[in-house]
Amino acid sequence: MHIMEGFLPPAHALGWSLAALPFVALGVRSLRRQLQAQPEQRMLLGVAAAFSFTLSALKLPSVTGSCSHPTGVGLGALLFGPAAMVPVGLVVLLFQALLLAHGGLTTLGANLFSMAIVGPFVAAGLFRAGRALALPLSACVFTAAALGDLATYVTTAIQLAWAFPDPAGGFAGSFAKFGAIFAITQIPLAISEGLLTVLVVNALRRFNAEELQKLPLFGQREVKA
Amino acid sequence: MKLRNWLILAAVVLLTVLPLWLAAPPAIGPDGIPGEAFGGADNKAQEAISEIAPGYRPWFSPLIEPASGEIASLLFALQAALGAGFIGYWLGASVTRERLHREMNEKAAGPEAAPPASNLSGKNTAHAD
Numbered sequence: 165m166h167i168m169e170g171f172l173p174p175a176h177a178l179g180w181s182l183a184a185l186p187f188v189a190l191g192v193r194s195l196r197r198q199l200q201a202q203p204e205q206r207m208l209l210g211v212a213a214a215f216s217f218t219l220s221a222l223k224l225p226s227v228t229g230s231c232s233h234p235t236g237v238g239l240g241a242l243l244f245g246p247a248a249m250v251p252v253g254l255v256v257l258l259f260q261a262l263l264l265a266h267g268g269l270t271t272l273g274a275n276l277f278s279m280a281i282v283g284p285f286v287a288a289g290l291f292r293a294g295r296a297l298a299l300p301l302s303a304c305v306f307t308a309a310a311l312g313d314l315a316t317y318v319t320t321a322i323q324l325a326w327a328f329p330d331p332a333g334g335f336a337g338s339f340a341k342f343g344a345i346f347a348i349t350q351i352p353l354a355i356s357e358g359l360l361t362v363l364v365v366n367a368l369r370r371f372n373a374e375e376l377q378k379l380p381l382f383g384q385r386e387v388k389a
Numbered sequence: 390m391k392l393r394n395w396l397i398l399a400a401v402v403l404l405t406v407l408p409l410w411l412a413a414p415p416a417i418g419p420d421g422i423p424g425e426a427f428g429g430a431d432n433k434a435q436e437a438i439s440e441i442a443p444g445y446r447p448w449f450s451p452l453i454e455p456a457s458g459e460i461a462s463l464l465f466a467l468q469a470a471l472g473a474g475f476i477g478y479w480l481g482a483s484v485t486r487e488r489l490h491r492e493m494n495e496k497a498a499g500p501e502a503a504p505p506a507s508n509l510s511g512k513n514t515a516h517a518d
Contacts, residue, residue, distance in 0.1 A: 166431045170447030171438060211479050218472030221465045224405050225427045229412035232430040264464050265451035266431075324434060328441045338441055345433045352408060356401045363397055364476075371483035 165235070165278050165320040165346065166260065169268025176327045181273025184250075187281050191250030198244060205244075208368070208375055212240030213252045215364060219357060220256050220279075226349040234357035235316055238309030239364055241284030242291050245380050253280020278319035287312025291381060305365045310358030317346040317354075 172180070198205060219236030226232060240249045257275050260266040267275050287308040294304030321342035330337035368376055376382045415426045438445060455461035 168431060168435055168447070169451045170449035171435060171445075173445075174448060207479060210475055214472040214475035214479075216472070218469045218476065221468035221472070223429065223465075225408045225412070226430075227408045227411050228430075229408075229415055229426055230430045230433050231427050259468060261451070262453065263455075264461055265454040266461075268449065268451055270449045320434075324438065328438050328445070330441055341437050341441070342434060345430050345437060349430045352404045356404045359397045359401050359404075363394055366394060367480065367483070371480075371487060 165232075165275065165317050166257075166267035167271040167274055167320065167324065169261070169265065170270055171268075172271050172274055172323070172327050174270075176323070177270045177273065179273075180271075180277050180323065184273045184276045184281060187247065187250045188254060188276070191247040191280075194245060194247040195251055198248065202375075202378055205375060205378070208243055208372060208379075209240070209248075211364070211368070212243055212249070213255070215239050215361075216249070216252055216256055219360070220260075224353055224356065226352050228344075228349045230345070230349055232317070232346070232349045232353055234353050234360075235279050235283055235313055236357065237280060237284050237316075238287040238312040238357065239361045241287040241312065242305065242308060242361075242365070242381055243368075243376075243379050246281075246284035246288040249284040250276070250280045253284075256280075274323050275320075278316045278323065282319045283312045283316035286315040288381065295381075301365070301369075302362050305362050306358040308358075309361035310354040313354040313357045314347065314350055317350040318343065321346045 195209070199209070216236035216239070219234040221233070223231040223233045235253075237249045237253055240252055254272075254276055257267055257272055257279065261268050261272060261275075290311055291304050291308035294307060295301075321339055324342045325335050325339035328338055329335045330341070333340070409427075412427070455464060
């Protein structure tokens with residue numbers, strides 16, 4: 165999902181950066197509030213950030229014959245709410261843009277929007293919906309993490325199709341091309357991410373049950389269910 | 390529960406390994422040489438951009454580029470290791486904490502009831518899940 169440095173026209177680069185900016189502010193505020201209210205949640209935040217760090221470094225082969233990587237932001241979105249994952253995603257993307265020449269500063273806004281905004285918000289929304297429908301917890305976690313991951317890559321395809329419409333097919337033709345590159349490749353990886361997220365949530369439920377009760381999305385659920 | 394976790398892990402490994410056989414071989418390029426197998430999707434997107442908009446030139450380049458593919462893989466490994474190291478620390482600390490809790494509860498539950506049994510029962514206590 166990393167759009168390479170310089171590969172978005174300046175207007176798009178600027179536009180996505182401006183669009184991502186309020187979410188960064190929102191995320192920093194959300195994180196600060198949660199940690200001030202409950203400093204004991206730092207460990208769980210560390211786990212969520214570490215999960216994203218690890219998964220987004222792993223480039224895995226896919227059935228399309230190319231490699232891509234999971235994002236790992238779904239877990240944190242379920243634990244701390246989607247906004248909280250924006251600063252975490254920013255750290256991951258900055259690390260990769262500055263040290264690895266993977267992604268870039270001019271495309272940081274667009275990459276942040278797909279990985280740390282659309283992904284987490286889709287994941288948290290699906291998780292909420294699943295819990296409201298009283299689906300089993302593991303099914304909700306899996307669906308949220310897997311589809312959140314996929315949503316990130318669909319967003320990247322939309323961003324590129326918008327910036328580079330096909331001369332013949334326009335936006336749709338271009339979206340079909342980028343969608344085939346990103347979204348189809350991502351399907352098995354998204355399933356993997358969903359499964360791994362279920363594993364970590366299982367461990368959290370066993371080891372950090374008390375902390376989980378106090379988290380926004382998990383806590384309410386336990387009371388209702 | 391334990392079994393299910395192992396099954397999940399096995400599924401992830403299969404999902405990662407099977408594509409190596411299932412994926413179609415890379416298409417033959419215009420130069421008659423097959424393209425790179427399992428290249429990065431990000432690079433494929435870059436190629437697609439130059440197909441759709443041949444005139445487009447990137448207007449900014451990375452400040453620092455890893456000196457070679459090896460250096461890049463070093464940095465990616467570092468990134469993964471930082472994350473995995475923290476998760477390992479958390480898991481280790483959690484397992485120890487759970488065991489200490491259990492031992493404390495056992496001591497509190499019956500200090501004179503069966504003191505020697507607490508050593509034996511330490512291992513076979515049922516897991517919470």
